[in-house]
Amino acid sequence: MNYFFITGSSKGLGKSLTELILNDENNTVYGIARSSSIQHDRYIHANLDLSRLDEVEAFQFPSLNDADKVVLVNNAGMVGDVKHVGKINNQKIIEAYNLNLIAPAILVNNFVAAYSNSVNEKMVLNISSGAGRTPIDGWNVYCSTKAGMDMFSQVLKEEVKIDDSNIKVLSLAPGIIDTNMQVQIREAEESDFSNIERFIEYKKGGDLTSPAITAQQVLRFIEEDELSTNVICSVRDLTE
Template sequence: MKYFIVTGASKGLGEATVQQLLKKGNHVICISRTENEKLEELANANGAELSFLQEDLTKHERITGIVQYLLSKIEEDNMLEEVYFINNAGMVDPIKPAGKADDKMITKAIHLNLLTPILITNEFIRLTESWNCKKVIINISSGAANRPIHGWNTYCSTKAGLDMFTKTVGLEQGQAASPTTILSFSPGIMDTEMQGVIRNSDKEDFDNIETFKTYYEEGQLRSPFFVAEKLLELILSTNVENGRVYDIKEFV
């Protein structure tokens, strides 16, 4: 049995990823604030196992317990072959220049985009250290990790931090007896709810808003399903470099 844990699984890239994972022999565990009835129907039709865990992952004090609970259930499976943890949940807000952002929103974004994946990874590696199976952690990154964008100071910083965390843990796991493979994946611009948030921001807060409106109007946004397809081709292969930051542009 292959297990896939996907955060932010009810919409966008998370939903598209789960759709493609719902096959016989896979058990997909979705962590999100809301359930998705379409995914449940698809799982039943395809004979796949699907579980939903409704959680708000900005509440960092709950993260360790969530990972402990999920892995304790997975460990009971004597047919366990592979386990994947896809840290997809994230938020682009607050889209505000420094000095104008709400401190509670900044804290929430840092927790969800950076602290939550760090805590998940730390507990995952601790609990699976002796597991003799394929173990992979995937952190969803962004091109914003590599360049400053007006109004995105929190988002850029958290994604840059996530990439460096990924590189460092990958280095550390190179010395582990039963290593976990960790990677970051930058999906590029996609037609998701997050893009809608960006297009509806104020120009005084985000001076590049017209460019993002043009992406949408000219059909330049990739579909989440296409991006998910490329992501899964990568992580299910045997050619993943531990600690590497991958970009969708490498696969199109």
């Protein structure tokens, strides 16, 4: 059996990816989110608020005696308060750093500890963003958490090489997806986010990719080893 741990499995990209993975009867998914929207024999839900670090630390990776492969997908994320620094709600800064960066780091730490020696095939897939690679005004916290996730992933890859622990590691930007996150971005004030018109135009022009299509692209990065030579990657690297 292949076991997938997917955060943010209730909506958007995480939900589509969970549904796609469950189509294969060799796969079981442990989903983590504050709400659940998937009913399936091979789906197990953990109701957790990942911006609360006590809840993240309490999550225990199960022992899996029949695991051929284990995959952790850190997908849950929030754009947070879209505002320039000086106007951001401090509590939102804490929530976004916790959810986007600290929770994934704790989960990876516990995942590696749990399965390093017990399962042969292992993968950590962090869902990053182009915003971690380009500065965007109004998105300071979002951009910096995703940049942090990219670096966390690169250092992990170095450690995997040194420790010979055989873990595939990727930090994947999924492109622009038609989800609630984009709705939130379009609801920002123009004075807080100079790029807002561009994002409104993406939606009007049909430039957003559906979560179902993006999930298929993400699954290719999980399954096709030749796509994972660079830790920092993007669905835009796909040529077909």
